[in-house]
Amino acid sequence: MTARILDGKAIAAALRARLAERVAALPYSPGLRVVRVGEDPASGVYVRNKDKAAKAAGYDSATIHLPAETTEAELLATIATLNADPVVDGILVQLPLPPRIRTEAAIAAVDPAKDVDGFHPLNAGRLAAGQPGLVPCTPRGVMHILAEAGVVLRGARAVVLGRSQIVGRPMAQLLLGADCTVTIAHSRTRDLPGECRRADILVAAVGRPEMVRADWVAPGVVVIDVGINRLPDGRLVGDVAFGEVAAVAGAITPVPGGVGPMTIACLLQNTLEAAIARRGAA
Numbered sequence: 001m002t003a004r005i006l007d008g009k010a011i012a013a014a015l016r017a018r019l020a021e022r023v024a025a026l027p028y029s030p031g032l033r034v035v036r037v038g039e040d041p042a043s044g045v046y047v048r049n050k051d052k053a054a055k056a057a058g059y060d061s062a063t064i065h066l067p068a069e070t071t072e073a074e075l076l077a078t079i080a081t082l083n084a085d086p087v088v089d090g091i092l093v094q095l096p097l098p099p100r101i102r103t104e105a106a107i108a109a110v111d112p113a114k115d116v117d118g119f120h121p122l123n124a125g126r127l128a129a130g131q132p133g134l135v136p137c138t139p140r141g142v143m144h145i146l147a148e149a150g151v152v153l154r155g156a157r158a159v160v161l162g163r164s165q166i167v168g169r170p171m172a173q174l175l176l177g178a179d180c181t182v183t184i185a186h187s188r189t190r191d192l193p194g195e196c197r198r199a200d201i202l203v204a205a206v207g208r209p210e211m212v213r214a215d216w217v218a219p220g221v222v223v224i225d226v227g228i229n230r231l232p233d234g235r236l237v238g239d240v241a242f243g244e245v246a247a248v249a250g251a252i253t254p255v256p257g258g259v260g261p262m263t264i265a266c267l268l269q270n271t272l273e274a275a276i277a278r279r280g281a282a
């Protein structure tokens with residue numbers, strides 16, 4: 001068997017085009033502000049790509065780039081200014097932050113109504129309680145790929161590999177909300193390959209290059225690879241050994257070109273929804 005390739009890049013482009021049409025119909029441009037602290041090079045790429053995608057879709061987008069020496073108090077003051085700015089609908093603090101700054105303090109400082117990352121405890125709690133709120137972009141993007149691919153979720157056995165606040169936990173909540181039977185597997189799980197083999201849908205989000213091998217998956221499984229790992233030779237690989245797993249799976253997302261582009265498209269979707277909730281659509 002050779003798996004169907006789920007083209008996240010194309011799905012993201014189609015979503016961005018639909019969002020651009022909705023933005024064009026608004027009497028204002030949804031405002032997005034991305035805060036970057038320090039010089040992490042990968043963050044530089046992601047922040048530039050977000051700004052470019054947002055501007056191309058008609059958003060009022062800007063990046064606030066703070067020096068690496070910025071203190072936590074200075075970052076929180078910047079966030080407070082953005083919280084109070086009426087033209088700002090969405091605020092995103094790019095991660096990782098320099099170690100001196102507590103990530104949870106920065107996340108908690110964002111107004112939950114402008115929290116387009118969906119990381120604020122209020123939005124995380126809403127998701128866990130099955131209530132509407134802003135949902136983290138990467139898991140939202142995964143759900144969009146699954147929907148576009150026509151994957152039946154009701155009753156499916158979903159295994160989420162990884163338990164991070166950003167991806168693993170919200171991913172599990174979304175799959176549960178779509179009536180999957182969900183297992184969260186992680187570094188302390190006794191038999192990781194065995195748990196993964198039980199999956200109809202496997203979402204890998206562990207940050208370990210090519211950890212999921214062909215003998216970890218059942219024939220026909222839908223594999224979603226959230227990992228983005230840069231190897232010493234410069235190659236970008238996911239958490240899944242793509243070639244060998246694609247020979248067994250029914251469908252699989254590639255890296256690059258799978259979940260990554262959906263993260264940015266869903267950021268635009270969250271920003272539009274946050275803007276409409278604050279300012280209305282007419």
Ligand SMILES: Nc1nc2c(c(=O)[nH]1)N[C@@H](CN(C=O)c1ccc(C(=O)N[C@@H](CCC(=O)O)C(=O)O)cc1)CN2
Pocket residue numbers: 045046092093094095096117137138228236255256257258259260261262263264
């Ligand atoms: N505040 C946040 N910080 C981070 C998030 C997040 O959702 N919110 N996620 C990641 C980084 N990220 C967005 O911020 C991101 C990562 C990768 C991609 C992407 O499109 N990747 C491409 C490959 C790009 C490359 O060549 O490096 C792909 O997979 O095709 C988009 C967004 C951590 N921080």
